Amino acid sequence: MNILPLADRVLISPAAAEEVTKAGIIIPDSSKEKPLKGTVIATGNGTKDEEMVVKAGDTVLYGKYAGTEIEFEGEKYLIMRQSDVLAIVK
DSSP, rough: OOOOOOEEEEEEOOOOOOOOOOOTOOOGGGOOOOEEEEEEEEEOOOOOOOOOOOOOTOEEEEOTTTTTTEEEEEEEEEEEEEGGEEEEEO
């Protein structure tokens, strides 16, 4: 991976949005729910006040409007502060 988050930031690959259909009608991508779960790809080193708890490979839950969406080499990622991560899924 050529993206290395700084300080207390985390790079996340969001889970794919589930396709929702009702009565045989396919709902367009724009109305699909934004996924709230993803896999940590890389983390920063933390700060002197905040130790990094999440690590690469963890599956995490995050807030609906958390992070900044970026696109790198055709893949979509989210970059956010560790404090925006709500939980680690075991």
